[in-house]
Amino acid sequence: MNVKLSAQNVSKLFNDKQGEGASRLAKGQSKEEIFRETGVTVGINNVSFDVNEGEIFVIMGLSGSGKSTLVRTLNGLIRPTSGKILIGDTDVASCSKDALRDVRRKKITMVFQHFALFPHKTVLENVAFGLKLKGIAREDRNKAALNSLAKVGLDAYADSLPDQLSGGMQQRVGLARGLANDPEILLMDEPFGALDPLIRREMQDELIGLQRELKKTIIFITHDLNEAMILGDRIAIMKDGAFVQVGTAQEIVSEPSDDYVRAFVADIDRSRVFKVSDIASDAAWVNADATASDALKVMDRQKSDLAYVVRAGVPVGLLIRSDAMECARTTPVRDIMHAEPPVVAEEAYLNEVYAAAQTGVPMAVTNEDGKLVGVVSQEQIFEQLASGPAEEESADSEPAAPAGKVAE
Structure with missing residues (x-):
């Protein structure tokens, strides 16, 4: 780095x-x-x-x-x-x-707690002030200041005075001023x-x-x-x-x-600290063109009663063991899967996946490309939120396999 x-x-x-x-x-x-x-x-x-x-x-x-x-x-x-x-x-x-x-x-630029805005200058002039000190021409510094204000959603207030803005808006101006200097x-x-x-x-x-x-x-x-x-x-x-x-x-x-x-x-609040990726485990999965027999073998190997169905790595369905056992072993899994499985992003915080967890079904965990990298259950979320430092996994414990390395 x-x-x-x-x-x-x-x-x-x-x-x-x-x-x-x-x-x-x-x-x-x-x-x-x-x-x-x-x-x-x-x-x-x-x-x-x-x-x-x-x-x-x-x-x-x-x-x-x-x-x-x-x-x-x-x-x-x-x-x-x-x-x-x-x-x-x-x-x-x-x-x-x-x-x-x-x-x-x-x-290096500093953003202070108490805004430090010039009350007699417009929002645009406040943001452009540091650029003015650098000797940058008016047209160029105003363009940079407007661009910076747009980043914090305040470009429409460029001609306003600071006391016409709320405290949060004034702090956005302070942030925009810091960003304007790049x-x-x-x-x-x-x-x-x-x-x-x-x-x-x-x-x-x-x-x-x-x-x-x-x-x-x-x-x-x-x-x-x-x-x-x-x-x-x-x-x-x-x-x-x-x-x-x-x-x-x-x-x-x-x-x-x-x-x-x-x-x-x-x-x-542990739900705002830990992400899905921190607790995700390996997922049993099969390709959409696999058979019920293939899926049962994967479930046996993973000791799971369900498997995710993927197409080009993206989860498109969920297959339950009982459904696979009740049909002919040559049946394509795409014909017996449950479509639209619960999916959560690996970078999501736990408090962001409560709604998906309420289904009670283990959720498919996906990366930024939408591909399956693991699975997380409601029980895993509860365990993480309930545990404290003394209950964390000891250093002598066997490390878990990386999520995503599931079924070949």
């Missing part, structure tokens, strides 16, 4: 003029002890991570955990006490002002934190939709674990300036690194 940003052993201590705080931190003293004994505040404690091109990397933590301090070091608003922050060949932690200005203009990296510091819950969820969906299209590299800061789980390709949980755990939502929920993380994820 192409690494777009690399933070290496980054620390930030405030009011540590004599270096005593750094010395105590290196010896293992806690943030609280250092502050109590020296008055030095540990903002970031030896944090290292890479952010890959096209991923949403979420930094999550409670107030005072250091997440906002960290994100401000990433674009040079705060210089770290030690460590490196590499964006391309530039070390943001130590580069010159000119080099830092160049990085901000060409490679940055390599987008920093988002609790951008939806000031929004009502319903609008916040809409903005999360908006960002997910934009990311599917634009594939930006995004570093997203939040104190909301559900938001982190919904948005993050990977999530870093911070406490006392340090990373406690980094992983996918599924990894963090299934295998919390300590009691702190375990307490965080105890009440998480």
Whole structure:
């Protein structure tokens, strides 16, 4: 993978003029002890991570955990006490002002929680402002700004003033302004934190939709674990300036690194964390031109009482064992199958497949090309939603076969 940003052993201590705080931190003293004994505040404690091109990397933590301090070091608003922050060949932690200005203009843009829109400028002028600072001609920057507004569904409001828009719409303007610069990296510091819950969820969906299209590299800061789980390709949980755990939502929920993380994820909505692909199992299947005899052999081999019927890999029907046994063994399965079987996408979250699961019939799992790659049952969904970290499969368990490798 192409690494777009690399933070290496980054620390930030405030009011540590004599270096005593750094010395105590290196010896293992806690943030609280250092502050109590020296008055030095540990903002970031030896944090290292890479952010890959096209991923949403979420930094999550409670107030005072250091997440906002960290994100401000990433674009040079705060210089770290030690460590490196590499964006391309530039070390943001130590580069010159000119080099830092160049990085901000060409490679990294920040979207803030409180919109930061100019009230006297139109929506179009607000979005185009960063391009104006770059010296881009009016016609070109307005064209880019309109294109960016169209991406967030606000091109019709280009001539409006910010106070004529709702809070959610204003945040879309802020997002459009960040996108107009076409940055390599987008920093988002609790951008939806000031929004009502319903609008916040809409903005999360908006960002997910934009990311599917634009594939930006995004570093997203939040104190909301559900938001982190919904948005993050990977999530870093911070406490006392340090990373406690980094992983996918599924990894963090299934295998919390300590009691702190375990307490965080105890009440998480697992249906919005786990996807169909996380629990799908092998499917018994036969081609549409197979016979009842062929289907029974597949069902026996898979120890299943049903088989999916596929045409060019796409599920077109479902065959039940009793139907195959009651007819002549040479009967084509297409003549005895049940058409229009329940189908769900492997990338769907579990909460998105409840309706299909209500049929009680195991659902065909398909990839982005619509081809069968596995099967998931109502029981599998219930088991995943009911299980907790302590009930997850142990490391010594035999790994399950990959979904999709079902019948030859």
